[in-house]
Amino acid sequence: MTTEVKVPTLGESITEATLGQWLKKVGDTVAVDEPIASLETDKVAVEVPSPVAGTIGALVVAEGDTVEVGALIATIEAGGAGAAPAAPAAKAEAAPAATAAQQAPAVPAKTSDALAPSAKRAAGETGIDPSTVTGTGKDGRVTRIDIEGAAANAKAAPAPVPAQAAAPASTAGGRKEERVRMTRLRQTVAKRLKEAQNTAAMLTTFNDVDMTEVIAARTKYKDLFEKKHGVRLGFMGFFVKAACQALRDIPAVNGSIEGDEIVYRDYADISVAVSAPNGLVVPVIRDAQDLSVAGIEKTIGDFGKRAKDGTLKMDEMKGGTFTISNGGVFGSLMSTPIINPPQSAVLGLHRIEERPVVVKGEIVIRPMMYLALSYDHRLIDGREAVTFLVALKNAIEDPTRLLIDL
Structure with a gap:
């Protein structure tokens, strides 16, 4: 019996995707729910599971093709292991030349x-x-x-x-170009970032923060923290916690413009950028204001692991009210991050660098980090932006403030 494999429902408002890669080829046996293909949507990669156990009969679309929800992408010949090899052979004989041409790109050199x-x-x-x-x-x-x-x-x-060395000799003086089709994720990122620039009155303000106390706290407690909570103590937990307090004090930074109205919120859903195989994705820490530093670190660690595995859900990317992006992990000294609509602000973190600073009239060397807050000037005034960064700076330079809610 032949079973059709169709593009599953991908989430609210998502009607199509790109066939990123085939995980199986014609003739391969598959188990129930075993992934056979990966689809790239606007936000994440989604694996398509096999609805039945059997053998891949045909791959109807090629990698890179755009497919709509409900479209046929493959067929599976159901049956026992003994009957499995015969099914694809019969299918191959009956398949038209066009189907074979579509299947050819999907078969990797190393099967x-x-x-x-x-x-x-x-x-x-x-x-x-x-x-x-x-x-x-x-x-x-x-x-x-x-x-x-x-x-x-x-x-x-x-x-x-x-x-x-011999290879370039045959094309001495030649220059090469390669054209690679943009992934759906990259296309969507490009579109949304340009829309943000065209819509928001975007401005960036900067400050710097002395990381001495946070580094000392992390060094002192990181082993006990990991032993108790099963996750490493990083800097993002401190910054997310500090941002939640600052957002509570400066609600405009956590707000958004909808039509001719301003939406203010008493909660903070913090979007954090994490690395995935196809680029950065931005899952959301829900109700971050209610989480401890340990709870925040556990959530971020889980996001990072599932981003690499490609198992993040699309609902986990929606609804953020404020974004924190840490370019410092890549060595960035300073940047002007772009707002993620409909949010009104984004905080950029950068690398920690020892620099001479004046403390109580003396020049000392301290581990310093530049902070950048890009914001929509239609909603957030310069005074509010600066006040937010100062509140954040004070909390990081004196982490005790995070414990006693100052």
Whole structure:
């Protein structure tokens, strides 16, 4: 019996997606609920599970195609393991030439590994053949890190160097270009960020913060914290907690404009940027004002793990009231972050750098961080923006304030 696999419901207001990659090929056996494909939506990658146990009969669309909710993407021939090999053979004989052409791009060179777009780009940039790389990802898939690691090893090895040097000789003086289709996530990010620039009266104000006390607290308690809570004590827990207190005192920064009305909130749903295979995603810490530093760190840790696994849900990306983006983990010294509509402000954190500062009339070396608050000037005045950053600065420089609610 042939079972059709269709694009599942992807969430409110999402009507289409891009077929990011096939995780199975024609003839592969699958179990019930085993992922067979990955769909890229506007926000996250969603895996499509097999509705039945059987054998992949046909892959109807190719990687990179846009598919609508409810569209047919594959067929599965149900049956026992013994009958499984015969099913795809019969299907292949009856399949038209067009179907075969559609299936061809979906079969990876190394059949046990389905390459993600980031891994494909890395392979193209480094010239590494994915079939020669041992995958460390889920189900043995080759990841971008695997490709880059293989490239680094190839540069270090003495033998491959002459071969690599010989390749450019055949195209001496030539210049290469590569065109890669934007992922749906990147298209949506580009569109929303440009809309934010066109709509909001965006302005950025800066301050700096002495991280001495937070670093000391983290150094003193990080081992006990991890032992008790099962998660590492980072800096984001302090900043989210401090931001919640500052948002309570300066409600405009946590508000938004809807038509000719301003919406003020007595809760803080904090969006935090975390890394995913296809770029940054921004899940939301709900009711962050009610969480302890430990609760915040646990939530962020869970988001980070599931972002890498591709298991974040779309509902977890919606409804944030304020965003914190930490460019410091990538080495950023200073930036002007862009607001994520309909939010009215975003806080940018940057790298910690030892700098000379004057304390009580003496020049001392302190670990300093620049803070940047981009905000919609239609709603938030400069005085409110500066007051928010000063409140945040005071809480970080004296973490006791977070405990006694000052």
